Amino acid sequence: MYKGNLVQIRHQSIFDMGKLAELMCKSKYLETHSYEDPRFTYKEGLEKQYKERAEKHNHNELHMTIETPQGKVIGALGIKDNFWKNGLTWIYSFIGDEEYLKGGYYEEAIALFVEFLFMEANFRKLKINIQSNDPEGLAAYEKNGFQKEVVFKEDVLCHGKYIDTYEMALFKDDYMKSHNN
Amino acid sequence: MFTGERINLRPLRKEDAEFIARYQQDADVLENYYMSYALPPLKEFIEGWRNHQSTQKEGYAFIIENKQGEPLGSCHTMWMNMRNGTTYIAIFIGHPECRSKGYGTEAMKLLLNFLFNEVGLRKVKLNVFSFNQRAIRCYEKCGFKIEGIYKQELYRYGRYNDNFAMAIMREDFNRGMTDV
Numbered sequence: 001m002y003k004g005n006l007v008q009i010r011h012q013s014i015f016d017m018g019k020l021a022e023l024m025c026k027s028k029y030l031e032t033h034s035y036e037d038p039r040f041t042y043k044e045g046l047e048k049q050y051k052e053r054a055e056k057h058n059h060n061e062l063h064m065t066i067e068t069p070q071g072k073v074i075g076a077l078g079i080k081d082n083f084w085k086n087g088l089t090w091i092y093s094f095i096g097d098e099e100y101l102k103g104g105y106y107e108e109a110i111a112l113f114v115e116f117l118f119m120e121a122n123f124r125k126l127k128i129n130i131q132s133n134d135p136e137g138l139a140a141y142e143k144n145g146f147q148k149e150v151v152f153k154e155d156v157l158c159h160g161k162y163i164d165t166y167e168m169a170l171f172k173d174d175y176m177k178s179h180n181n
Numbered sequence: 182m183f184t185g186e187r188i189n190l191r192p193l194r195k196e197d198a199e200f201i202a203r204y205q206q207d208a209d210v211l212e213n214y215y216m217s218y219a220l221p222p223l224k225e226f227i228e229g230w231r232n233h234q235s236t237q238k239e240g241y242a243f244i245i246e247n248k249q250g251e252p253l254g255s256c257h258t259m260w261m262n263m264r265n266g267t268t269y270i271a272i273f274i275g276h277p278e279c280r281s282k283g284y285g286t287e288a289m290k291l292l293l294n295f296l297f298n299e300v301g302l303r304k305v306k307l308n309v310f311s312f313n314q315r316a317i318r319c320y321e322k323c324g325f326k327i328e329g330i331y332k333q334e335l336y337r338y339g340r341y342n343d344n345f346a347m348a349i350m351r352e353d354f355n356r357g358m359t360d361v
Contacts, residue, residue, distance in 0.1 A: 083216055083217065085216070085217050085336060086216060086217075086334060086335055086336050086341075087336070088334065125333065125334070127331075148329070149329050149330060149331050149332060149346075150328050150329025150330070150331065150346040151328060151329055152306070152328055152329075152346070152348070153328065153348070153350075154303075154304065154350070155265065155267060155304070156265045157264060157265050157266075162265075162303070167329065167331070167346070169331070169332070171332075171333070
């Protein structure tokens with residue numbers, strides 16, 4: 001478990017899936033993560049799907065829960081696609097409990113995860129796709145040193161409008177430089 | 182079947198697996214096409230590819246053939262998202278003697294016309310390694326523009342190489358077709 005002042009991150013347990021499925025059915029999550037295929041499933045369906053994923057345990061994936069020091073689950077993050085040869089991984093993340101979207105919770109969760117991915121998992125480059133209608137997500141990654149590499153113009157549909165998405169990245173070299181200083 | 186001046190696009194068939202597998206394992210195609218060299222042996226690759234194709238629920242895959250019906254290469258969609266009207270595509274010309282002759286450009290225009298004006302997509306995207314200048318020229322000729330650069334993304338030839346994110350919108354493609 002990685003502990004910060006505001007949040008801690010830990011490996012997901014099968015008992016988290018109900019709460020995470022509930023958070024992922026909230027409109028804020030659906031609006032800011034709509035690059036995913038349309039998800040015509042109900043909360044219980046999603047919960048079942050994630051429980052099955054946890055039971056299969058793919059060694060090339062890592063799924064963690066973001067919780068407060070009191071153990072309240074507020075979101076999740078993880079990695080799903082790794083290219084070990086190229087030292088790359090793609091992160092996903094969300095704070096589903098809107099009460100914790102502001103106030104530094106998201107930023108600290110990302111900081112803890114980035115530290116783990118560089119210092120323990122030994123990745124060279126981390127990547128994340130963020131929608132332009134997700135200012136909290138964008139800020140959390142920017143504050144952790146991520147920079148935009150690609151602006152996908154008019155890439156996803158949200159409330160009848162096509163909005164941009166950003167591909168952001170952080171190199172281990174840059175992270176080490178800023179942390180050694 | 183989509184007919185061009187010198188080539189046609191026809192839907193992929195199960196018996197094309199060997200052609201695809203043989204050329205995707207060709208060193209030149211491989212280094213321009215894949216993020217990894219870790220492909221399975223040919224026999225397993227063909228089997229895996231056949232199984233993958235038969236379980237594909239969406240997306241389109243074509244063989245690029247000459248007017249004599251000989252396969253020259255292939256093109257297909259990936260991660261098609263009908264809600265957002267977007268897809269990624271990939272293309273390769275297998276026969277070395279058929280490269281740099283405009284077949285890829287012609288095939289790409291047929292594919293884009295199909296995806297934009299039949300399937301109804303709004304945006305087509307692709308990634309191309311920075312060292313694949315031949316492909317970049319082809320994509321630019323078809324109207325693709327660079328949306329951004331994934332820096333130091335691929336370890337090849339003993340160094341980290343960039344990867345270009347390119348895209349074309351339907352209205353730009355159709356405007357370009359009219360201009361021609």
